[in-house]
Amino acid sequence: MSHHDDLIATDILGYLDAQERKSFLRFITCGSVDDGKSTLIGRLLYDSKLIYEDQLATIEKDSKKSGTQGDKIDLALLVDGLAAEREQGITIDVAYRFFSTDKRKFIVADTPGHEQYTRNMATGASTADVAILLIDARHGVQIQTRRHAYICSLLGIKHVVIAVNKMDLLDFDQRKFNAIETDFRDFATQLDFADMAFIPMSALDGDNVSTRSARAGWYSGPTLMEYLETVDVESADLNAPFRLPVQWVNRPNLDFRGFSGTVASGKIKVGDEIIVIPSGKRSAVASIVTFDGDLKVAREDQAVTLTLEDEIDISRGDLICAAEHPAGQSDQFKADIIWMSDDALLPGRQYLLKTGNKTVPASISSINHRTNVNTLAKAAAKTLDLNEIGEVKLSLGAPIAFDPYSENRNTGSFILIDRQSNATVGAGMIRFSLRRAKNVVWQDLEVAKPERAGQKNQKPAALWFTGLSGSGKSTVANLVEKRLFDLGRHTYILDGDNVRHGLNNDLGFTDADRVENIRRVSELTKLMVDAGLVTLVSFISPFKAERRMARDILDDGEFIEIFVNTPLDVAEARDVKGLYAKARAGLIENFTGIDSDYEIPENPEIIINTNDMSAKEAAEVIVTYLQDNGYLEGLDL
Structure with a gap:
C-alpha cells in the first residue's frame, strides 16, 4: 500500500483491537450525471491512504488511456470498474468501497446518476446512514438532483450532505454557492431530512474533501471528512426496539437449541425478556452465542444465536422482539413502492413479498397515486412503470410481523418478486397496517364445500378455458x-363477454384491466366451486401469472386448465364477431394476438385443437377426462 499504520508492524493485536472499536458509517454518493460522484470517492480513498501501490500505478496508466482529466490522475477509475463505465465515463452499477480513518470505518456506495439506473441508486440508498448529494456548481439543482433527494428521504436517510462540487471552475464564487443552497433548501422543505450540511468543494483537487480549501476562505463549516467522522447515526439505532428475524433454528445436538440471525435493530442482553411474533410466546434470553464466544450484549448488525430459558416453538421467519415493544402483524398495508422492472406493476397480479426471512404471496390491491419525483406532485395511476414511485395498498396471503418503515428500516422494508422469473421487481416501505383488515375475519359455516358437493354427487372443479378470441372456447364450454x-350434473358458465356486461363492465382491455378482470373472475370462481359446482370459465386470460393465480386460490385438483389451441391465422379467418378486422384497422386497441400478447400455457391438463376435431368431439374429450379423474362420481358414461 502507499501508506500503512506503524502500529501494524509494532503491535498487530493492538491495531486489530483499535480497528474493532471504531464506529462504523455507511454512506451513499448520488446526484445527477457527471456531478463527480466517482471522483469524490476516488479522492476519499486516495486521501485515506488505502490504495495499493500497484493499483495506483494501474490507475495512472489507465488515466492516460481512458481518463477524463488530461495529465492528472482520473480518481473516478478507482470506482468505475465496469468496462462500459470506463468507455462512457459514467457509473452504471452500484460500487461499494471500504476505507477507514483514525476515527471511523466507512462503506460507501457509489450509485449511478442516469435516470434509467434509478433502481440501482435506490438499492445503494436502502442501507445508507448518510447521503452525499453532489451538485455541479455550474449547473445547480437538476431534475436528477431532486429525484435522488426524494428517494433518499423516502428510504429514511436523515442526514444529507449537499456537496457543491467543481467550485474550482467558478473560482469558488460564494454567490453561486449561496444560490444553490437556497434553491435546494426550498425544495427540501417537502422532504424529511433531520439535518443538511452544504459544503463547497472540488473533488478533483481535494478542496474541502479531507483538507480545508484555501480558495474558499469565506466557508467556515466542516470538510466532508470531518462531517463523516463526527455525524451521529448510532444513538438512534441503539435506542430502537430489539428485533431479530430468525434465519435458522440451530440444533447441533439434543442439548442445544438456539435461534440464529442478524440483529435488525436495538440491543439485547442476557436475562432480557422477549416475545416471539406471530405466536406471542414469551421467554427470556439465557445466552447470546457467537462464533467467537458468548456475549453479554448483542447490538444491531451482529450475527448471533439466542438460547432461551423456556422451550417455545420458534421457526425460521419468526421475529424475536423486546417483550415491552413487540412488532405488529397484519396482512394488509399501505406502502410506498419503487418499481424496478421493465414490465409494469399491475394491480391484482400475484407477486411474492419478502421481508426479513419470510416470503408470502402478495398483490397490489390498488395504486393510490404516483409521485412525480421532480415536483413531488401526486397523480392518479393504474400502473407503475420502471423507476416510478407510488403509494399502494398491499394484500398478503398471510400476516407478517412488521414495523412502520419510518420507525425501523429493517423490519419495515420489503421486496416484491416475480413468481415466474424470480426476479426482484419492486422495493417497498411499509407505512402502516390497514386497520380494517384486522376486523375482517372468516365466518364459520356449518354447511361447507364437502357437504354441498356431496349433495350434488360430484367433485367440484373449475374448467378454465383459455385461448385466443375466436378459438372456440365458448362454443366448446357451452357443449x-x-x-x-x-347427465344430471350441477354446473355454471362464466363467459368473458357476459361477465363484462355486469360485474366487470367498468374494465377496459389494457394489461392492468385484464389482470383485474381475471382477478375478479378467479374470486367468483372460487365461490362457485365452494358451492359444489362444476364451473366452466371461458376467458382469453392471456397471462400465465393470472392463470396461475386462479389455480393457486383453489384447492389441489380443482383447477383444470383447458388450452383451446387455435392458431392466430385460423382464429382470425373465422372472425365471427368481426373483431380481428377492427383490430387490424386500428379501431380496437390492446387486442390479444394483434397488439397485446397471449402467453401459451405450459402444462395444461387438456389441450384441444379445433383444427383436428369438431367442437362436439372436443366436448366429449373433456367430459371423459372428468369421468376418468373422479369428478363425476357414480356416473356411467
Whole structure:
C-alpha cells in the first residue's frame, strides 16, 4: 500500500483491537450525471491512504488511456470498474468501497446518476446512514438532483450532505454557492431530512474533501471528512426496539437449541425478556452465542444465536422482539413502492413479498397515486412503470410481523418478486397496517364445500378455458355444460363477454384491466366451486401469472386448465364477431394476438385443437377426462 499504520508492524493485536472499536458509517454518493460522484470517492480513498501501490500505478496508466482529466490522475477509475463505465465515463452499477480513518470505518456506495439506473441508486440508498448529494456548481439543482433527494428521504436517510462540487471552475464564487443552497433548501422543505450540511468543494483537487480549501476562505463549516467522522447515526439505532428475524433454528445436538440471525435493530442482553411474533410466546434470553464466544450484549448488525430459558416453538421467519415493544402483524398495508422492472406493476397480479426471512404471496390491491419525483406532485395511476414511485395498498396471503418503515428500516422494508422469473421487481416501505383488515375475519359455516358437493354427487372443479378470441372456447364450454346438464350434473358458465356486461363492465382491455378482470373472475370462481359446482370459465386470460393465480386460490385438483389451441391465422379467418378486422384497422386497441400478447400455457391438463376435431368431439374429450379423474362420481358414461 502507499501508506500503512506503524502500529501494524509494532503491535498487530493492538491495531486489530483499535480497528474493532471504531464506529462504523455507511454512506451513499448520488446526484445527477457527471456531478463527480466517482471522483469524490476516488479522492476519499486516495486521501485515506488505502490504495495499493500497484493499483495506483494501474490507475495512472489507465488515466492516460481512458481518463477524463488530461495529465492528472482520473480518481473516478478507482470506482468505475465496469468496462462500459470506463468507455462512457459514467457509473452504471452500484460500487461499494471500504476505507477507514483514525476515527471511523466507512462503506460507501457509489450509485449511478442516469435516470434509467434509478433502481440501482435506490438499492445503494436502502442501507445508507448518510447521503452525499453532489451538485455541479455550474449547473445547480437538476431534475436528477431532486429525484435522488426524494428517494433518499423516502428510504429514511436523515442526514444529507449537499456537496457543491467543481467550485474550482467558478473560482469558488460564494454567490453561486449561496444560490444553490437556497434553491435546494426550498425544495427540501417537502422532504424529511433531520439535518443538511452544504459544503463547497472540488473533488478533483481535494478542496474541502479531507483538507480545508484555501480558495474558499469565506466557508467556515466542516470538510466532508470531518462531517463523516463526527455525524451521529448510532444513538438512534441503539435506542430502537430489539428485533431479530430468525434465519435458522440451530440444533447441533439434543442439548442445544438456539435461534440464529442478524440483529435488525436495538440491543439485547442476557436475562432480557422477549416475545416471539406471530405466536406471542414469551421467554427470556439465557445466552447470546457467537462464533467467537458468548456475549453479554448483542447490538444491531451482529450475527448471533439466542438460547432461551423456556422451550417455545420458534421457526425460521419468526421475529424475536423486546417483550415491552413487540412488532405488529397484519396482512394488509399501505406502502410506498419503487418499481424496478421493465414490465409494469399491475394491480391484482400475484407477486411474492419478502421481508426479513419470510416470503408470502402478495398483490397490489390498488395504486393510490404516483409521485412525480421532480415536483413531488401526486397523480392518479393504474400502473407503475420502471423507476416510478407510488403509494399502494398491499394484500398478503398471510400476516407478517412488521414495523412502520419510518420507525425501523429493517423490519419495515420489503421486496416484491416475480413468481415466474424470480426476479426482484419492486422495493417497498411499509407505512402502516390497514386497520380494517384486522376486523375482517372468516365466518364459520356449518354447511361447507364437502357437504354441498356431496349433495350434488360430484367433485367440484373449475374448467378454465383459455385461448385466443375466436378459438372456440365458448362454443366448446357451452357443449360441455349441455352434456353435463343432461347427465344430471350441477354446473355454471362464466363467459368473458357476459361477465363484462355486469360485474366487470367498468374494465377496459389494457394489461392492468385484464389482470383485474381475471382477478375478479378467479374470486367468483372460487365461490362457485365452494358451492359444489362444476364451473366452466371461458376467458382469453392471456397471462400465465393470472392463470396461475386462479389455480393457486383453489384447492389441489380443482383447477383444470383447458388450452383451446387455435392458431392466430385460423382464429382470425373465422372472425365471427368481426373483431380481428377492427383490430387490424386500428379501431380496437390492446387486442390479444394483434397488439397485446397471449402467453401459451405450459402444462395444461387438456389441450384441444379445433383444427383436428369438431367442437362436439372436443366436448366429449373433456367430459371423459372428468369421468376418468373422479369428478363425476357414480356416473356411467
